[in-house]
Amino acid sequence: MSSPLPTSHNKYIAADSDSDSDIDESALPSYGTEDVLVPSPAPGKGKGRPQQQDVLASPSGQQPLSGNIGSSGAGAGAGGGAAGSAGVRGPTRQKFGNIQVETRYSGGDTLDEPVLTTIGRDLTSIYIKLIQVLYPARSGAGREVLRDWDLWGPLILCLALGIMLSLSAPPEQSLGVFTGVVVIVSVGSLVVTLNAKLLGGRVSFFQSLCVLGYCIFPLVVAALLSTFFHKLFIRGPVTLAAWAWSVWAAMNFFDGTNIEQQRVLLAVYPLFLFYFILAWMILIQ
Amino acid sequence: MADDYHPAQLHPQEPSASGFWTVEYYQQYFDVDTKTVLMRCYAALVPTNDFVADVCDSKPDMYGPFWTLTTVIFFLFVTTSLASSIGSYLSDKPYNYDFTLLSVAVGLVYAYGMGLPAAMWALMRYLSVTEWGLVEWLAVWGYGMTVWIPVSLLCIAPIPLLRWVLVGLAAILSGYFLVRNVYPVLALAEQKSTRLLVPIIAVIHLGVALTLKILFFSYYIVKEVGVKEPDALPSSPVGPDSPAPTALFS
Numbered sequence: 001m002s003s004p005l006p007t008s009h010n011k012y013i014a015a016d017s018d019s020d021s022d023i024d025e026s027a028l029p030s031y032g033t034e035d036v037l038v039p040s041p042a043p044g045k046g047k048g049r050p051q052q053q054d055v056l057a058s059p060s061g062q063q064p065l066s067g068n069i070g071s072s073g074a075g076a077g078a079g080g081g082a083a084g085s086a087g088v089r090g091p092t093r094q095k096f097g098n099i100q101v102e103t104r105y106s107g108g109d110t111l112d113e114p115v116l117t118t119i120g121r122d123l124t125s126i127y128i129k130l131i132q133v134l135y136p137a138r139s140g141a142g143r144e145v146l147r148d149w150d151l152w153g154p155l156i157l158c159l160a161l162g163i164m165l166s167l168s169a170p171p172e173q174s175l176g177v178f179t180g181v182v183v184i185v186s187v188g189s190l191v192v193t194l195n196a197k198l199l200g201g202r203v204s205f206f207q208s209l210c211v212l213g214y215c216i217f218p219l220v221v222a223a224l225l226s227t228f229f230h231k232l233f234i235r236g237p238v239t240l241a242a243w244a245w246s247v248w249a250a251m252n253f254f255d256g257t258n259i260e261q262q263r264v265l266l267a268v269y270p271l272f273l274f275y276f277i278l279a280w281m282i283l284i285q
Numbered sequence: 286m287a288d289d290y291h292p293a294q295l296h297p298q299e300p301s302a303s304g305f306w307t308v309e310y311y312q313q314y315f316d317v318d319t320k321t322v323l324m325r326c327y328a329a330l331v332p333t334n335d336f337v338a339d340v341c342d343s344k345p346d347m348y349g350p351f352w353t354l355t356t357v358i359f360f361l362f363v364t365t366s367l368a369s370s371i372g373s374y375l376s377d378k379p380y381n382y383d384f385t386l387l388s389v390a391v392g393l394v395y396a397y398g399m400g401l402p403a404a405m406w407a408l409m410r411y412l413s414v415t416e417w418g419l420v421e422w423l424a425v426w427g428y429g430m431t432v433w434i435p436v437s438l439l440c441i442a443p444i445p446l447l448r449w450v451l452v453g454l455a456a457i458l459s460g461y462f463l464v465r466n467v468y469p470v471l472a473l474a475e476q477k478s479t480r481l482l483v484p485i486i487a488v489i490h491l492g493v494a495l496t497l498k499i500l501f502f503s504y505y506i507v508k509e510v511g512v513k514e515p516d517a518l519p520s521s522p523v524g525p526d527s528p529a530p531t532a533l534f535s
Binding site: 169173176177180194195197198199200260262263264265266269270273276277280284285 | 308311312314315316317318319320322348352355356359362363366367370382383384385387388
């Protein structure tokens with residue numbers, strides 16, 4: 001009685017853990033009827049079935065399932081539906097005849113949602129990252145947001161800065177200024193990232209590009225302000241404060257890259273140059 | 286990979302441990318501390334010892350040359366635009382910065398500080414003088430440009446004579462630094478004619494210094510504008526710190 005149970009247990013787990021890692025183990029025995037999936041069931045299977053499901057259910061901490069196939073499917077389906085509405089992944093099961101169909105909640109139905117919802121979600125993600133970069137929470141939990149990097153935010157900020165600076169540049173130079181800003185931002189963040197990597201910092205390449213791009217935001221605000229206020233005594237402090245904020249935000253990120261203490265300055269120095277040349281272009285426009 | 290990197294373990298490794306296309310391969314040339322880089326910059330300003338053998342301990346880095354050149358470009362652009370805006374402010378003339386100067390500075394400084402040493406390295410390989418690798422050549426030229434950083438700062442002062450003196454001193458100092466370090470390597474070649482490269486280098490060096498002087502340190506606007514008539518001013522005569530609002534949307 002005790003010997004066939006582990007084997008059947010192993011068989012079920014092994015069959016499905018290959019296909020997907022986050023499978024809900026608790027409901028595996030009800031994946032189909034025994035007649036379809038296992039033509040020759042182990043002796044004493046019918047009696048051992050409720051026990052086996054309890055054994056399987058306990059490690060994953062889910063609700064214990066009853067022995068009845070139909071009711072277990074309904075229970076899992078209800079649980080999956082509840083989890084889905086709460087925003088957590090969970091399978092939903094339905095039974096068509098003898099075959100059980102599992103539907104998983106994968107973060108929402110993105111296929112036939114309105115375009116506005118899609119754009120809104122991306123903009124929200126950019127906004128969250130922007131806040132995280134510019135005002136990093138000390139808890140450290142916020143760094144997880146940056147793991148999901150994107151380059152849309154940096155692109156938007158870079159183009160905004162370029163457009164604003166080229167608008168206020170002399171007409172014959174506006175194209176050159178725009179090109180210059182885009183080249184400085186892209187090549188500069190590339191070089192700064194590469195420099196940190198070469199100095200032995202542990203930093204993901206695109207994540208660093210993403211963060212350095214988002215750190216331009218204070219300078220974009222400063223550029224916007226200085227298109228409206230031309231007095232130097234307004235533009236000067238604003239631009240310098242924006243520069244300091246950008247450098248501070250970028251340094252916060254590089255804090256986590258484990259560069260040795262005696263060479264941190266070497267990794268930070270390019271940041272000063274990178275943001276200062278942008279700030280300088282705002283200042284002298 | 287990058288997680289296993291420890292600088293202490295780096296030196297015993299052979300450079301051929303990883304391919305030249307990986308980041309790890311180049312980390313050996315960036316294995317410097319802040320103090321080391323500053324010390325090497327100082328040694329380039331006060332050239333009393335042999336740079337590669339004594340100062341760098343035969344382990345030249347790439348961080349210094351690259352960021353020295355980049356800093357020179359940065360300071361050339363910043364100080365030039367600052368000097369010209371001060372000049373136009375003092376002479377009541379609207380200031381329009383010349384953005385093309387930045388690309389000119391990038392081209393000139395990188396071409397001279399990286400292109401020329403790379404060409405020298407290739408030439409020396411052709412003449413089978415393998416005393417210096419590419420990194421040594423780049424390090425000497427890159428650190429040699431350090432002197433232009435303080436000079437460009439000092440040249441903000443709108444005094445023509447001071448600027449000429451400073452540029453001349455900088456050219457002589459960095460030229461001496463280059464020749465002093467390069468000549469022993471050139472003398473290793475079997476052909477005596479390779480020593481003719483020294484005057485060629487000196488001429489290129491002085492040419493670059495003169496170009497820097499003319500392009501970047503030549504804003505004597507104060508005196509010139511004093512005798513100019515108002516025709517020279519653009520159509521909208523406004524102060525230097527309030528550009529014409531029409532330029533915003535044109």
